[in-house]
Amino acid sequence: MSIDLSDLAGRPVIIGGGAAGLMTALQLAPEPVVLLSKSPLGAEASSMWAQGGLAAAVGDDDDPALHLQDTLAAGAGLCDETAARRIVKAAPAAVERLAQLGVAFDRRADGRWGLGLEAAHGRKRIMHATGDGTGREIMRALIAAVRRCASVTLLEGVEARRLLVADNVIQGVVAVRGGEALVLATTRVVIATGGIGGLFLDSTNPAGCFGQGLALAARAGAVLSDLEFVQFHPTAFDGPSRPLPLLTEAIRGDGAVLIDETGTRFMADEPGAELAPRDVVARAVWRRRAQGHRVFLDARDKPGKDFAARYPVISAFCRMAGIDPAMDPIPVRPAVHYHMGGIAVDAVGRSTVDGLWACGEASRTGLHGANRLASNSLMEAIVCAQWVAESVAGTPLGTSRPREIGASPPASDPSAVRPLLSPALGVLRERTTLAAAVRSLLPLAEGAGPAADPAMIGLMMSVAAHAREESRGGHFRSDCPDTLALARPSSFTLSEAIALARDIAATRQPSFRSALP
Secondary structure, rough: OOOOOOHHHOOOEEEEEOOHHHHHHHHOOOOEEEEEOOOOOOOOHHHHHHHOOOEOOOOOOOOOOHHHHHHHOOOEEEEEOOHHHHHHHHHHHHHHHHHHHHOOOOOOOOEEOEEEEOOOOOOOOEEOOOOOHHHHHHHHHHHHHHHHHOOOEEOOOEEEEEEEOOOOOEEEEEEEOOOOOEEOOOOOOEEEEOOOOHHHOOOOOOOOOOOHHHHHHHHHOOOOOOOOOOEEEEEEOOOOOOOEEEOOOOOHOOOOEEEEOOOOOOOOOOOOOOHHHHHHHHHHHHHHOOOOOOEEOOOOOHHHHHHHHEEEEEHHHHHHOOOOOOOEEEEEEEEEEEEEEEEEEEOOOOOOOOOOEEEHHHEEEEOOOOOOOOOOOHHHHHHHHHHHHHHHEEEOOOOOOOOOOOOOOOOOOOOHHHHHHHOOOOOEEOHHHHHHHHHHHHHHOOOOOOOOOHHHHHHHHHHHHHHOOOOOOOEEEEOOOOOOOOOOOOOEOOHHHHHHHHHOOOOOOOOOHHHHO
């Protein structure tokens, strides 16, 4: 396909082909926009893999205030309450918008929404589609809508490598298509590139999601926040496949329990049992495995014989592994699933760089705090896309003067980073391994090779985790197991993180109180 880039000059550029990027493009219509996706739409989007669903207070016994209450409790003191209230209040309307776009959510026999229960939710409020295929169904509908939308110029197989910035104002995007460097002149860019799971050895995310959007923003000078908070899903399928297949929390909502190889239900006496917050369950599974046990999800009684009908995708991959979930316990282990941190944004998705917005998992809106409430992420992406689109559309078109570029930055490769980051930023963390990761990642991050961008994000995450000398939500320090009385978000630019990393590498130890603003 041949496109004259001069015809696209000035149009907003959306980077990322997952739910957040697609929805932002649709909400901007009829304003012409450019949507960049480094792979065919949906091929490397975490949204496509979402099983659990989308949280919204649409039940007769539910209310956004109750949804907010559960969200704040899960966030362990670090949610932005104003942002969270606004987002969960908008969730029911977002469900209706998706239905209008053709998403076939599950319904009961009487036509009302079929709602599920997940951990730390006080009500059944999880919207599903085709059982465990919610993300796939949402993406199907959004991709079809984008392909029909005349105002969206879709550039598949085009990867953004750098943002051009002058005086803290976006000037353009450097991208690569088939080895050829392209410059898209624009003063409005939306980053919607997903998460960071591909930086780890064990993750439920597509391997191609390893923080590229965070790297673009960091190198542009944007502030990133709460990077230390990583959510581990406690029930990833324990097998050789990578990424690890996910066993949605909804199975535990249906009554499945966690046992070890002796049949002991080790979560039975914990508050909330198997439906405790994800960080609690993940640590319990991690510790049980560290004691030499194997851990299994036992769905033989509940949902039992209904398992295949309720969870056809999961049933299929279990059977491929020789397991019948109605008859056999399913081996599980924790794996990186979601990143609560990201590009710091305001109520309409604007970053600290003029002309740069972020939406979806790449953003830090304040909704999730230290620990995401299950199924709040798809909801956040859909809800916030509208506000991002309105802000982009309402921002006057600036004059873009992108500078000449030489050779384009190399394609990123996180393979050298995974074995460094995984042991340091696991379910349990401590100062020594975090400092070792910082010392190993720093030269890679300051280099110019394919590991530079992944190492840079891993370094910033490690610095944030090293500085936070407490345990809170998805961040647990075995050497600092207590939670501090004052909940403080962490925020860094790249230059600030590099300075802290050099202190750590030189054995000077910045503390939580001195390192965080």
